[in-house]
Amino acid sequence: MGDFSLELGDDQKSVRDWIHGFAADVMRPAAAEWDEREETPWPVIQEAAKIGLYSLDFYAQQYFDPTGLGIPIAMEELFWGDAGIGLSIVGTGLAAVGVLANGTEEQIGTWIPQMYGDVNDVKVAAFCSSEPDAGSDVGSMRTTAVYDEAKDEWVLNGTKTWATNGGIANVHVVVAVVDPELGSKGHASFIVPPNTPGLSQGQKFKKHGIRASHTAEVVLDGARVPGSCLLGGKEKLDERLARARERARGGERVKNAAMATFEASRPAVGAMAVGTARAAYEVALDYAMTRTQFGRPIIDNQGVAFQLADMRTQIDAARLLVWRASWMAVSGKPFTSAEGSMSKLYASETAKKVTAQAIQILGGNGFTREYPVERMHRDAAIYTIFEGTSEIQRLVIARTLSGMPIR
Numbered sequence: 503m504g505d506f507s508l509e510l511g512d513d514q515k516s517v518r519d520w521i522h523g524f525a526a527d528v529m530r531p532a533a534a535e536w537d538e539r540e541e542t543p544w545p546v547i548q549e550a551a552k553i554g555l556y557s558l559d560f561y562a563q564q565y566f567d568p569t570g571l572g573i574p575i576a577m578e579e580l581f582w583g584d585a586g587i588g589l590s591i592v593g594t595g596l597a598a599v600g601v602l603a604n605g606t607e608e609q610i611g612t613w614i615p616q617m618y619g620d621v622n623d624v625k626v627a628a629f630c631s632s633e634p635d636a637g638s639d640v641g642s643m644r645t646t647a648v649y650d651e652a653k654d655e656w657v658l659n660g661t662k663t664w665a666t667n668g669g670i671a672n673v674h675v676v677v678a679v680v681d682p683e684l685g686s687k688g689h690a691s692f693i694v695p696p697n698t699p700g701l702s703q704g705q706k707f708k709k710h711g712i713r714a715s716h717t718a719e720v721v722l723d724g725a726r727v728p729g730s731c732l733l734g735g736k737e738k739l740d741e742r743l744a745r746a747r748e749r750a751r752g753g754e755r756v757k758n759a760a761m762a763t764f765e766a767s768r769p770a771v772g773a774m775a776v777g778t779a780r781a782a783y784e785v786a787l788d789y790a791m792t793r794t795q796f797g798r799p800i801i802d803n804q805g806v807a808f809q810l811a812d813m814r815t816q817i818d819a820a821r822l823l824v825w826r827a828s829w830m831a832v833s834g835k836p837f838t839s840a841e842g843s844m845s846k847l848y849a850s851e852t853a854k855k856v857t858a859q860a861i862q863i864l865g866g867n868g869f870t871r872e873y874p875v876e877r878m879h880r881d882a883a884i885y886t887i888f889e890g891t892s893e894i895q896r897l898v899i900a901r902t903l904s905g906m907p908i909r
């Protein structure tokens with residue numbers, strides 16, 4: 503014993519403070535404008551690229567932090583700055599992780615740099631899994647990938663929806679069905695290189711929140727990609743499919759590898775939610791200390807002060823759940839109680855609640871666009887939806903705890 507500590511190391515503190523500086527000085531002042539414009543904030547992404555914050559190097563450094571806290575710390579600070587701009591900056595990282603996790607070394611080396619571009623010509627990437635009829639129900643995916651052996655090419659057909667950076671990305675990572683008999687075990691991921699004929703952007707969505715982040719449909723109409731674009735390679739896919747078919751024949755329930763990946767990635771979304779919640783809480787605390795009614799600051803009333811006490815307590819609890827799950831992921835600890843899902847569930851619900859309370863504490867001002875909390879509240883609504891809704895997190899947790907096929 504004696505080793506336990508929640509104290510961050512000096513390097514972690516300095517990275518946190520560096521990101522915080524960018525979030526406070528560059529993201530916050532730009533947040534309202536890009537929210538109104540509902541466009542990708544390319545100049546802000548470029549600023550981030552200039553200082554090395556938008557880069558593979560930075561993302562990889564945080565990803566490989568041995569404590570597991572590199573990504574959650576970075577996410578919390580960026581999303582404290584602004585959620586819409588934050589997602590525009592980290593959306594590429596989410597696609598890059600798909601390649602880092604499943605790609606060969608050659609694929610990682612070829613495609614990830616193209617996802618980011620360079621300082622003078624920044625690019626973004628998109629991860630396209632969801633479809634109109636396959637949101638929570640990933641097994642209903644219809645986009646197909648068919649191998650054309652003669653040409654060593656894969657042919658992709660289908661419509662993806664809700665893709666962050668979809669259609670504007672330089673590189674798209676697309677999940678498609680290669681064996682419909684195997685449900686979600688018959689899926690594989692493909693790189694779609696820049697300017698591939700047959701890939702186009704469908705509808706761009708006008709959204710409730712995170713409006714600085716581009717979300718759109720991606721249409722794949724006979725898009726052909728080289729055999730080398732199958733993540734992990736054909737040999738590995740064939741082995742994986744053969745194993746899955748074998749188990750399906752034997753009636754064995756196949757452990758879903760994707761679920762383990764989600765457990766490891768969900769805390770990152772929890773950390774984004776903590777960032778938004780903390781931002782709204784800070785505005786509310788400051789307002790409550792300075793706004794005077796009945797001849798005293800409104801925080802002088804327990805009705806207001808206790809709300810702030812609860813807000814802060816829940817934010818800290820959410821962060822601890824996020825840190826625990828992130829540490830478990832990096833230490834290879836099994837998520838025996840779906841701790842990754844727990845962290846995402848609690849942090850995202852906390853962000854929704856805390857941002858709503860912040861509006862209440864600011865009264866009429868909270869309801870206007872003169873103050874940032876209404877934007878933060880609109881932004882917070884996404885956390886309980888993407889990367890698995892709150893209901894799906896509860897399903898995963900309950901199934902893991904009980905071992906029952908709860909529906």
Ligand SMILES: Cc1cc2nc3c(=O)[nH]c(=O)nc-3n(C[C@H](O)[C@H](O)[C@H](O)COP(=O)(O)OP(=O)(O)OC[C@H]3O[C@@H](n4cnc5c(N)ncnc54)[C@H](O)[C@@H]3O)c2cc1C
Pocket residue numbers: 629630631632634636637638639663664665666667709712717884887888889890891892893894897909
């Ligand atoms: C802004 C934004 C960005 C996104 N970015 C991406 C991206 O980059 N890439 C990508 O692939 N996807 C992305 N998504 C998609 C996102 O992951 C899905 O929206 C999400 O998984 C939910 O799917 P759905 O919208 O089809 O809702 P549905 O699955 O139709 O769910 C509707 C409601 O039913 C509930 N429900 C469904 N099934 C159950 C059940 N079994 N038990 C209890 N309740 C249930 C859900 O919880 C929800 O409340 C994004 C979405 C948004 C809004």
